Amino acid sequence: MDLATEWTLRAGLDEAGSAQIDFPGFVATRSAALFRGALILTGNREAAEDLVQETLERACRKWRTIAAKDAPDAYVRRIMVNLANDRWRRFRRMVPHQDSGGERAAPGDEYGRIDSRDQLVRALQRLPMRMRTVVVLRYFHDLSDAEIAADLRISPSTVRSQLSPGIDKLRSQFPALSGPSPRQPTEGTR
Numbered sequence: 001m002d003l004a005t006e007w008t009l010r011a012g013l014d015e016a017g018s019a020q021i022d023f024p025g026f027v028a029t030r031s032a033a034l035f036r037g038a039l040i041l042t043g044n045r046e047a048a049e050d051l052v053q054e055t056l057e058r059a060c061r062k063w064r065t066i067a068a069k070d071a072p073d074a075y076v077r078r079i080m081v082n083l084a085n086d087r088w089r090r091f092r093r094m095v096p097h098q099d100s101g102g103e104r105a106a107p108g109d110e111y112g113r114i115d116s117r118d119q120l121v122r123a124l125q126r127l128p129m130r131m132r133t134v135v136v137l138r139y140f141h142d143l144s145d146a147e148i149a150a151d152l153r154i155s156p157s158t159v160r161s162q163l164s165p166g167i168d169k170l171r172s173q174f175p176a177l178s179g180p181s182p183r184q185p186t187e188g189t190r
Contacts, residue, residue, distance in 0.1 A: 021067040023060055030073060031056070033141065034080060040136045041084040043125040051087070055080040077141070078151050081133055088129045123173045131166040134159055 034055060038048035059066055059076045066072045124132050130152075137148045138159075145156040145163075152159070 021072055023063045023067075026059075026067075026072065026076075027056060030076070034076070037077070037136055037140055038080060038084070040121060040124055040140050041081070041132065042087070043121045047087075051080060051083055054083055058083075074147070074151050077137075081137075081152065084133070085129055119174070120170075123170055126173075127166050127169060131162045131169075134162040135166045135170070138163055 031052065034052050035048055038051040038055070039045065042048045042051055055076060058079050066075050069075050124135065127135065133152065134148055137143045137151065143151070145159045148159045149156045
C-alpha cells in the first residue's frame with residue numbers, strides 16, 4: 001500500500017466534509033523517514049531526535065492547514081529543513097576530521113560498516129548547509145530535482161548546481177567508494 005492510500009484510509013472528514021489526514025497516523029508513518037533525514041542533516045542522534053520533535057511540534061500546531069495541502073509530507077519536510085538551517089546558522093561548529101585512510105569495510109565487518117557510515121555523516125557535515133540539504137533530499141529521501149526545488153523554493157537548475165559539487169566533494173573524501181556501483185554494468189550494454 002502506498003503512502004497516499006494509507007493516509008486516505010486514515011483520513012477523517014472535517015466539518016466541511018473534506019478529507020483530513022490524521023496527525024497521529026502521519027507521525028506513525030513518516031517519523032522514521034523524518035528521523036533518518038534529520039540524522040543526516042545534524043550528524044548527531046540526540047540533535048536529530050530534537051529536530052524531529054521540534055518539527056512535529058510545529059506541524060501539530062498547524063496541522064489543519066498542513067493536512068489541507070496537497071503534499072503534507074513535503075510541507076513537514078520543509079519545516080524540518082528550515083529548522084536545521086536555523087540551527088546550523090546558530091551553532092556553527094566544525095566536526096573534527098578523522099581520516100581512516102579511505103579503507104573499505106570487509107563484507108562481514110559490521111564495525112567497519114558503522115565506521116564508514118560515521119565517516120559519511122561527518123563528510124556530509126563538512127558540506128555547506130544548502131548543498132548538504134540537497135544531497136540528503138536526493139539520496140536519502142529519493143526526491144527528484146523538481147520536488148527538491150519545490151521543497152526548498154529554488155529552481156531545479158540550482159538543485160543540480162548544488163548536487164553535483166556536493167557529490168564530487170563526497171567522492172573526493174571517499175576515493176575507494178567512488179567506483180561504479182556493483183549493480184551497474186561497468187561496460188556498455190546492448
